[in-house]
Amino acid sequence: MARPLIQMALDSLDFNQTVALADQVAPYVDIFEIGTPCIKYNGINLVKELRQRFPDKLLLVDLKTMDAGEYEAGAFYAAGADIVTVLGVSGLATISGVIKAAKKHGAETQIDLINVDDKAYIAKESVKLGAQIVGIHTGLDAQAAGQTPFSDLNDIARLGLNVRISVAGGIKQATVQQVVEAGANIIVVGAAIYGAPSPAESAREIRELVDAAAA
Numbered sequence: 001m002a003r004p005l006i007q008m009a010l011d012s013l014d015f016n017q018t019v020a021l022a023d024q025v026a027p028y029v030d031i032f033e034i035g036t037p038c039i040k041y042n043g044i045n046l047v048k049e050l051r052q053r054f055p056d057k058l059l060l061v062d063l064k065t066m067d068a069g070e071y072e073a074g075a076f077y078a079a080g081a082d083i084v085t086v087l088g089v090s091g092l093a094t095i096s097g098v099i100k101a102a103k104k105h106g107a108e109t110q111i112d113l114i115n116v117d118d119k120a121y122i123a124k125e126s127v128k129l130g131a132q133i134v135g136i137h138t139g140l141d142a143q144a145a146g147q148t149p150f151s152d153l154n155d156i157a158r159l160g161l162n163v164r165i166s167v168a169g170g171i172k173q174a175t176v177q178q179v180v181e182a183g184a185n186i187i188v189v190g191a192a193i194y195g196a197p198s199p200a201e202s203a204r205e206i207r208e209l210v211d212a213a214a215a
């Protein structure tokens with residue numbers, strides 16, 4: 001099995017704390033995600049800062065775009081994003097616009113299937129449009145209501161689409177093996193790292209668990 005990537009969700013609103021957290025966990029993660037609240041609060045300067053500080057990391061900007069796909073995403077690709085997210089619920093025209101912007105910059109697009117009713121349909125159509133990643137995502141509010149991403153992950157993985165699958169939604173040490181075995185290519189972790197007494201130690205543990213599960 002190819003080594004799954006670990007994506008650190010940077011969900012703080014504070015610019016300096018975000019950069020400091022990225023520094024701490026950098027040895028253990030592959031992708032820095034600038035989370036949606038964080039990018040709304042800090043804007044494109046944070047993309048530029050992380051791009052400059054971490055030239056070897058992948059940088060995902062979690063715009064969760066809903067409209068004006070090409071226009072909105074284009075500026076973030078130009079600032080150094082490797083991956084930008086667009087909402088599956090936005091519809092195929094917006095998804096197509098973000099993919100067009102990504103292509104212009106030699107970058108990638110992730111379709112976030114959060115709150116999509118027919119996830120299989122949107123995933124299949126997104127692949128036809130040229131998306132490289134589909135995201136199974138139980139958001140923070142849905143997690144608080146007791147939901148998890150596991151059943152949706154199994155359903156999408158079973159389709160065998162030519163696309164990488166990202167999974168997010170409360171993933172922690174206890175559930176890493178389960179999502180790797182289910183077929184996730186990108187494991188997104190936020191609170192289990194940034195909420196730990198030692199974020200670096202938590203990230204190191206998750207790295208070990210992901211690598212062991214994929215071995």
Ligand SMILES: O=C([C@H](O)CO)[C@H](O)[C@H](O)COP(=O)(O)O
Nearest residue numbers: 009036139169170171189190191
């Ligand atoms: O995308 C996220 C959320 O919707 C806010 O933007 C989180 O970054 C994602 O859910 C990962 O965080 P955890 O669920 O805390 O692991």
